[in-house]
Amino acid sequence: ACGGNGGDGGNGGDGQDTAGTGGEEGGEAAAGPFTIGVSNGFTGSEWRTQMIANIEEVFAEYEEQGLVDELIIESDDVDEAGQIEQIRNLVNQGVDAIIINPNSPDALNAAFEEAAAEGVNIYAVDQAVTSEAVRNIVIDQSEWAQISAEWLAEELGEGAQIVGVNGIAGHPANEARWGGAQEVFEEHGIEVVAQGNANWSQAEGQTVMQELLGQYGDTIDGVWAQDGVAEGVLRALIDEDRLDITTTGEARAGYLRLWDEAGIDTIGVVNPPGVGATALRFALLELQGESIDESQLENGNTVFLPLPDSVTSSELDAWLADVEGQPDGYSVDVILSEDEVRDYLQ
Amino acid sequence: MSFLEMRDVHKRYGGVRALNGADLFAERGEVHALLGANGSGKSTMNKILTGIAAPDQAELRLDGEPLRVTRPQDAHRLGIAAVYQELSLIPDLTVAANVGLAFEATTAGFLRPRAIRSRAEAVLRRFAGAFSGDRLPVDVPVGQLSPGEQQVIEICKAIAREPRVLVLDEATASLHAAQVEVLFDVVRQLRDDGILVLFTSHRMGEIYALCDRATVLRNGEVAGAVQLAETSEAQLVEMMVGRQTGVAESTGATIPMAAERQPVVLQVEDVVGDRLAGVSLEVHAGEVLGLGGLAGQGQSALLAAIFGAQRRRSGRLLLDGRELRIRRPSHAVAEGIAFVPGNRAREGLLPVRPILENLTLASMRGRAVVPGVLSQKRERAAADQAVEQLRIKLGSVNDPVSTLSGGNQQKVVVGKWLLEQPRVVLLDDPTKGIDVAAKDELYEVIARLTEEGVAVILNSSDDEELLGLSHRVLVFYEGRVVDELHRADLSRDRLVASSLQVVDR
Amino acid sequence: MSATETRVTDSGGRPDVRDLLRNPVVLAGIVAVLLFVVGNLLVPGFGSYGTVMNVLRVAAFLGVIAAGQTIVILAGGEGIDLSVGKIATFSAIVVAQVSGGEDGRLLLAVATALLFCGLVGVVNGVGVAYLRIPPLVMTLGMVAVVQGIIRVYSGGQPEGRAPAALSQLVNARTVLGIRGSVWIWLIIAVGVVALLRRTTFGRRVYALGANRETAYLSGINVQRNLVLVYVASSLFAALGGVMLIGYSGAASISLADQYQLISIAAVVIGGTTLAGGVGGYLGTVIGAVVLQALTSLLVALNIGAAGRQIVNGLILIVLLSAYGRQRRLRQ
C-alpha cells in the first residue's frame, strides 16, 4: 500500500490555468436526503482513522437535520486499481457525492470522469488530483513544509548544516513538501547534507535518524522532519543524547508530550485530518444548490484551506491541555464550520 | 573397435570417488550387463553416458565417432535413451504426454495430441501384459499408476525414442516376475534388431536369463569383463564384492523354522479399503509371512493399510489379541509396528538431511534425555549401530543421505526401524536395488528379528526372496487372499500356479 | 551447526577451506563484513564501531521476527509466513494498550500479546495443515484479518505506550555500547539454534521440510507439528513486536508491517532454501545483519529515491547470487 502515516497531502497540481469547470458536478439543486460515499485507499495510519472519524461525526450532525441518509465508507489498503474499484462501487451504490483521499494525483482521473458522468460530485482531500471533474479541498503541502523550514532556518542561521527525514520517496505529497522546504533552505543559506526516507513510520524515523547521526552526527546542527516521523527522530536524539541538535516537530499528542518531557524548543505545524469533514460540508452545500466561487479556486479546481496556527513552545501547555486524554497518534485538528465554508461559495 | 567404448572414466562427488578409471566396451545387438555392488559406480557410468552427469575425465566413442554429450538432449539426438534408477516421470502428465515428452509431434509449435497418443499407444501395446486391467492406460496421469506400472511406462518412454543404445538401470527392481518376462521379450527383440542394451540389475537370475556379456565394477574400477556363459554366479559375486561368499545358496537358510507354534502377534480381520476387498490373516511371533501373487493385487496396499498409511473402510486389527485403533502411522509406530515402504525416494528418505537424522528419525523420541531434548552422543551412537549392523557404505553420517548409492539408501530406510525395536515389521520390497552381498546382510537382519520374536510381513517382487524367506506365503488376487502356501510345500511352481489359479476358475 | 552446515571432507575431519567457502553461513558472514568495509570506502565512518553497533541494535528486531520465518520455511511445503509483520504490529499494540504504559502491567501485557498472537498462529497452522490452504495465500489472508482485528481492537488509534521498563530493557546501553535489544536477540538466538538442533521438535521440523511423506510414514504427526510451526512463527513475530514497541515507545498501526517480505529475504540470504529442510537460524542472524547494514548504507549514501530502489534491488541480487543459488541440473 502506498500512502503514509499521516502527512500525506497534495500539491496544487499542474499549474494549468483551466477555466471554469462548472458543468456536471455543481449546479443543479436536488432534494435530500443525500447519500455520501468515502473512498480511502490506505488504513495504516492514525491520521486516516481520524479523518474518517471526523467525517462520521459531521455526517451524524447532518443526519439529525435529515439532510443525509447514508454514509458508505470504502476504506482498505489498496493501490489505485483498487481505489478505482472503490469509486465504481460507490457510484454503483448510488451515492450523490464522493469524498476521496486519493492514492494518486493522475491515475484515478478516468474513474473520476466516469463517476462524474453518472452525476456524482467528487471532492479530493489531503492530496490534490488533476482531474477537472474533481474539487480539491486540501492544504498547500509546500506551504505547510515551508512554515517549519522557515522556523528551523531562523533558529540555526545562515551556514548551518541539516539533514531531512521524509516520508515515502516518490509520493507526491512528500515531494511537494520536501521541494518547498528545500527552497527555504536555499534562500537562507542552509546546507542540506543528507535526507532519508522513513515512510511516515515513527519506528523507521527513529532508525533513519540513528543512521544519519552515525554518519553526520558531528557536523549537523539541525533536522527537518515531516509529521509522522518527527517523534521517532526526537526519540533517536534523546536516545543518543543529542538534544543540542535542533529539530522540527509535529502536531500530534504523543509528540507534544515527548516535547514537554524533553523540554526542547521546536515547532509543530498542524495538518488537520478534519479536512475530510470540511469537504463533507462543501459537498452538502453544493448538493443543495450552492456552488464554489470560481475566483477562490487555484489551478482551476483547488481550494487551499488556511493552515491553522502552529504549535510552539511558548503555548505548549495550552496545546497539551487540548490533547489531554487523546491517544498518542491523535493529530491536532480543525474542521471548518459551515459558515467558514460559505466564505468559499458564491 | 567396439560399438560403444567408454575408456578411463573418472568422476568424483566432493570427497567421494565414484569412478576411478573404469572402462566399458559393448557391441551392437547384445544385452550387456553392468554389474557391481551398491555404490560401485554403475549408475554414475550410465549417467555419464546419457549426459546427466559430467565426468571429470573420460574418453567416449559410439560407432567409431567420439561421443560428446554435455546434456541429455545430446544423448537423445545420438540415439541413447535410458531408464534411470530413480524414476523420471512427471506424475501429473498423462502416460501419453510422458512417453512423448521432449520429442512431441508438433506443427508450428502446436502439439498434435492424436499423433502423440498413437505413438505412445504403439509402444504400450508391446507391454500389454504388464498392465492390470484390459485397457492400456494411455490417458491416465502417471501418478495414479502403481509403482510397477510406472516402471513399465518409464521403459516405454525410453523405447519410444527408438534408440541405438538403451540403458536399463535397475529397471526391473520393482517389477514382478510376469512383468519382467514381458520386458525381456521386448528387450530380446530389440537386441535382435541390432540395438545395444546396457542392463544393470542385482537379480542374478535375470542377468543370466537375458545378458550375453558382463562388465563388473568394484569401487569405481573394472573388476572384470566376462562372457556370462563361461562364468558362474559365485565367480561373478566374488568379482563384485571381492571375497568368497555363499550368497547364492544362503537365501533364507538362516531363518528359524517352527514359528507357527509361537503365539499369534498380529491379527488382521476382514480389512477392506482401496484395492483391498476383505483381507484376513494372522502372523505369529518369529514368523515371516510372505505376500505373493501377481503385481498390484493389493499386497502393498495391505501393508499400508495395517500401518495406517492408507484408509481402511472396515475391518479390525489386533495386536496380542487387543484391538488397535490405528488411523495414522504415528499410532502404528506407537504400537511397535515398523514399515519399510516400497518407494524409498518418495516415502523412505529425507534426501537433503544427514544420514544420521534419517536413521534416528523414527526412534529419537525414546532416546530423548528429557522429553523433547536430544543428546548428540546418544543419537550418534544409535546411528553408528545401524551403520555397522547393515554395513552401510558412507563417508560420514553427517552427509546428506542423497549422496549414497541406491542400495545404501535402501539400507538406511530399513535401518531406521531397527533402532525402534518393533513387534511387527512390515516390509514392502525391502531389498529393492540392494546388491547380493547386502541382501544377505539384510536377510540376516530379518533372521535376527524373527529370533527375537518379531513378526514380519514381507511383500516382495522377487519370487526367489519370497520363497527363501517366508514360512508361509499368502497369495493375493484382486485384493483378496486366494491361497495359503506353507514352507513345506512352497516351491516356485506352486507359487506361480497359485498366482495364476484364477484363470482356471 | 546442523550437520549439513558443517560438512567437512571425509579426508581427515579438518574443514577444508574450499568447503568452508561453500558454507552459506560462512559466506553470509563474509558478505556482512564486506558490506561494512565497502560501505566505509563509499561513506567514511560507515564501518565504525558505533555504526556497526547501531546496525546490530536494529537488526535485532528483524532477526527475532525472522526466527519464526526460518522455522516455517525449514518445515517446507512451500512454507512461508507473510503475516509476521502484521502480527508483530498487533503484538506491539496489545502491549501498549494492555499495559497503558505502566511497568506493573508489563508482564500481563506481554503474556496477553503472546497469547493472542499464538492464536493467530493456530489459525494459520490449521488453515495450512488441515484445510490444506497453501501457506503463502493463507498467511496473506491472515494479514487482512489481523489488520481488521487491529482496527477493531484499537479503533485505528492505538492508545497507551511502552512501559518505561520495557523501553529501558530494549534500549539500555551496556558494556561496549551494546544495546539491550542485542542481548535479547542473543538469548533468543541461542534458544532457537538449540530448539532446531537439540530437540525432537527441531528434528521434526527438518523432517517435514525434507520430505513430508517420509516424515508421516516415520510416525510423525505432520498436521499437529505444522500447527506448532506456525504458532512458533507467530510467537517469535510477537516477541519482535514487543521489542519494537520498547524501542519506539509508542504503538502505531503499521509499526512492523515492513517486515513482511524482508524477513523472508533475511532467511534466504542466510542460506536456508525455500524448498525446506536445509538451513538454520545462524544464517538468518547474519542475513538480518546484512539486510540492516544494506538499509543503513543506502541512507548513508544519500542518493535519490529512484536510484536508491534500483541500487537496493541490484545489491540484493548480488547478495543472493553469492550463495542463494540452487543446485545445478547437471551433476
Place this chain on the structure above:
Amino acid sequence: MSGTQVRPPQPDATGSSDAGDRARDAMAWLMAGRLPTATAFVLLAIAFAINVVVNDNFLTAFNIRSIMANALPLAAVAVGQTIIVIGRGIDLSIGVTAALASVVTVTLVEPLGLLPAMAVGLATGAACGLVNGVLVGIVRLQPIVATFATSFVWAGLALWVLPPAGSGEAAPRMPQGFTQGFRDTTLGIPNGAWLLLGLVGLWLLLKRTRFLRHVYAVGGDELAAYATGVRVVGVQVLTYVVGGAFAGLAAFAMLANSGSGDALSGGGLTLISIAALVIGGTRLSGGAGGAGGTVVGVLVLQLLSNIVVALRPPTEMRQLIDGLLVIAALALAGLWSNRRGGR
C-alpha cells in the same frame, strides 16, 4: 533361477472390470486438473447467486461493466503468474512490472503514437520477465527472493521514467478513445468482457503449444524433465518472459482504467494474483492447474468484494470480513481438489 517361466497374466475381460475402467478413466480425467477448476466454477456460481440476492444494483449495466473493467488488470497479471507458477516459479515483481510497463507506455504515447508506445510497453514487460527468467533459470536463484529483489529495480525504474507530478508540468495521458473504448460495449457485451474472453482464448492457444507442455513438465519435476531432454533452462526463461508480457497486457488494462500512469501503482496486484490462481485450482508447487481457472478465481474475488460492498458492514469490520471471505474461498476451493504435499 534363470527359468522364469511364468505366463504373462491374462487381463480378464469381464464386464465389471470394464465399467471399473471407465470409472477410473473418468476419475482420472477429472483429477487431471479439471476438478479444481470445476470447484472454482461452483464458487463463482455461489458468489453470483449471493450477489443477486443481496445486491440490488448487481445486474445494472454500470456494475457489470465495472466488474469486468476492475477484473481485467488483475486477470492479465494472474494469467501470467499462473504460467510461471505452473513451471514451479513465482514472480513477486509482476505487479511492479505492470507498473513499469504502464508508465513506459503512457510517456511514449505522445512522442511515438499509441501503437508503437504499446509495443514498447509490451516489450518492457517481456524484458523484465527476461531478467527474472535469467536470474531463476541461469543464475539459479530462488524465484521468490530473486523476483522480490528485481521488484525494487522495476519500481526504481518506474519512478525514474515517470517521476511523480508536482513540478507543475502536465502528466502524460492516454488518448480519450483508449479509456472510452474500454467502457463501451460491443454486441451488447462490455468490451471488458470481450477482452477477458480474449485473455482466456490466448491461454487456450498457449496451452496447446509444446512450450506449455514443457512448462508443466518442468513444474512437475525439474530433474525428471531435464533427464528426459526438456530444455529446462530455456523453458524457465521463456516462462518468465511470457509472464512479463502478460504483465504488459495488464499495464494496458490499468491505463485504460486510469487514463494515466503512476509509478507507484500495480504492486498490489502481485499477491492477489496468487490468491486468484490458487482459488482457480493451480497448485503453488507447480506442474498442475491452468489459467482458465485463474480467470474464474479473479471473478470470484471480484464478486466476493461486491458482496461485502453491498452488505455494508461497519467500516472497521470491513478488512476482517474481506480477509475471512478470501480464506474461506481458498479453503473451499481446496476441499475437493487433490492438493498434494502435506497430509
